[in-house]
Amino acid sequence: MTQPLPELHIGVLGAGTVGSQVIRILNEQAEDFAARAGARMTVSGILVRDLNATRDAAIDPQLLTTDPHEVICGKDILIELIGGIEPARSFVLEALHQGISVVTGNKALLAAHGPELYSVAAASGADLYYEAAVAGAVPVVYGLRESLAGERITKIVGIVNGTTNFILDAMATKAVSYAEALKQAQELGFAEADPSADVEGLDAAAKCAILASLAFHTRVSISDVEVEGITKITAEDMSEAALSQRTIKLLAIAERRIGEDGVEGVAMRVHPALVPLDSPLASVDGAFNAIVIEGEYAGRLMFSGQGAGGAPTASAVLSDLVAAAHHRVYGGHAPRESVYAHLPILDSGSTQTRYQIRMVVEDRQGVLSDVAGIFARHGVSIHSVHQRNEEIPGTCIIVATTHLAREADLKAVVTALASSEVVREVASAIRVEEE
């Protein structure tokens, strides 16, 4: 005779798209989950804002409550899906202090208060899992926390925000403006009514900070990430990109490198970038996510998949739940905050990158020489330059692509060009990422 499996009680904060899917899948596949976790998992409390607004057939109305403490108290594992910093932070801390393991998809909370949560979890012996915080069901948090624990990671380049990828993809494939693409994304539910956290790059920056902390064993906060969103990308930028066999993607980049003072550090940045059409990142379509991880021994690894949506996010939450349940029954614990490298954050001005600068200039003899002189005076070397006539009489367009140069020098070039008397307008300055 086999022993009956132990029973674990699960509290769920939030019964929205993800929460209700988690509860439904747990009910439907109770036998499978019991076999995988080595324990029966019973949802025995669900926090909602309004008892009458939640009418999901998969959810037993008896389990609903508006009292968070009722959901937290006495549980083995808490699933936090309400998002935002407060009151999520307080609820998660309340659970961790009581030794209750927490599974969350809250990237804002992790990016802002990760160290605090980690330290309370370690002190009470609870687990803290957050696979759903980055790239939906793509197991990149697991990858960095556990699967690649033997690797010395040197760089991460990711498309980690589905909203902006959908918008840029629409601009590239349908030749629509940024405003039109954003409108389509909102109509299809890929962008929120207030899209600023996505389009300004802040969501990607939070994810970048989480990934960099894990990869480089160094505490990184969202304020350490240099951020530029996609709001200034125009239809002309996208058609210009196509002319050079490239497309524009919003990239989150975290790298370990030697700083200008000779000391190794880390640098994080989120910005739109021109990537070659034949690169793996260029073919990441729509709301998909992809993360390239470069390691000293493993070489270049890529993980990709759906970055958002109820079902993929529920999948990530459920995987974390199985791990937390297994630990509760059989011992062991989730990896603690692995901060031992304490690498300095490098000055973003010292980052080596490339720019493609498109400008409207006076159509007269010697203008190219004047423009090239501005690059040269800032120590920036030009890789290629194209000049063509434009509809505005008396002007032409120059598109200059640089070699690798210091970000600070490139920015200085853009400023100098903008104030030069031969340049009427710097139409765009977009980074080029080809490595």
Added chain:
Amino acid sequence: MTQPLPELHIGVLGAGTVGSQVIRILNEQAEDFAARAGARMTVSGILVRDLNATRDAAIDPQLLTTDPHEVICGKDILIELIGGIEPARSFVLEALHQGISVVTGNKALLAAHGPELYSVAAASGADLYYEAAVAGAVPVVYGLRESLAGERITKIVGIVNGTTNFILDAMATKAVSYAEALKQAQELGFAEADPSADVEGLDAAAKCAILASLAFHTRVSISDVEVEGITKITAEDMSEAALSQRTIKLLAIAERRIGEDGVEGVAMRVHPALVPLDSPLASVDGAFNAIVIEGEYAGRLMFSGQGAGGAPTASAVLSDLVAAAHHRVYGGHAPRESVYAHLPILDSGSTQTRYQIRMVVEDRQGVLSDVAGIFARHGVSIHSVHQRNEEIPGTCIIVATTHLAREADLKAVVTALASSEVVREVASAIRVEEE
């Protein structure tokens, strides 16, 4: 004052390319590994065949021995890198029986004796890790064993053998014959002198069995995998593939589906297949590996990276080592063999697939009708057909691509075509995988 870290003793069986890299990296980054594992890891015994043949500067000659029991006895963790079934199996069992955790990259051993090893490990409380057995540093074993524990996996499609991918890639990009591509692979060290395990698909089949066991929670052995290698693929097949915007890849496919008797089961197959040039698998170049995992909630996930080589394989071994060391010090254990679904193995004849059949036929009125009749009589529907003249007078070429049909019916069509009087020769019959 912080406590000194506990020390763990590591035995290594085999000091070849991978083993010597593992030892070198462990020495060079001892502090990093101690921080990640929460323990100092000391290599204190290395099995070699010939004491005098091993002269790696990273390896202390005092640690070398030709006595396996000396390497195993008293260790905390054993790394097995000698490959093959015996004596590897005996050594691994000896360690597991003593409660020593084992990290191995031995896919043949896992595919043939996985259940035995798992059960001995579970009984003694030891860990059994084998990330390096499939796809080098690409963490797909971790992915299936742990990161995706909340997911119901429905299908896996992978390029899991670097040798055959290198050969097919060379045939596609350099228009060389199979024999020439194999020779190049051998000269560059991507194929062994006896390449049969790779080119006949057996290596891919072992990996397919390992992945399917993990994904479907069902014991699968290599003999359950239908296997066809790449030795019959010709330069003509490759140029024909290019005509329809496809290329040929050796795919390992494992899927869960409802069998013809209405009962859910699993089916595994390894064979060359035509894949569209714009699919993610088509762009997996050279010796790279890629695995697409489809889940009911997660959707389609893809993992890719270097599938072989000393450094990537060492990276996978070291990640496993960190996990095993962490468990030894802080409790917990590697996932046990998770076999609870016990799905039946489906008859390969019932698999739904598509064929592209290229044949040399008599150049006379009505031949296409005769050929089409053969398909129809076996219940196979034609998706497209192209007819063209060929250099041999009196003949022409017909290339027919089918809709999805039963594998058994497709094979029957090929047999019937080959014996038909209007068909001079069935030049090739290659599966098409487009989903």
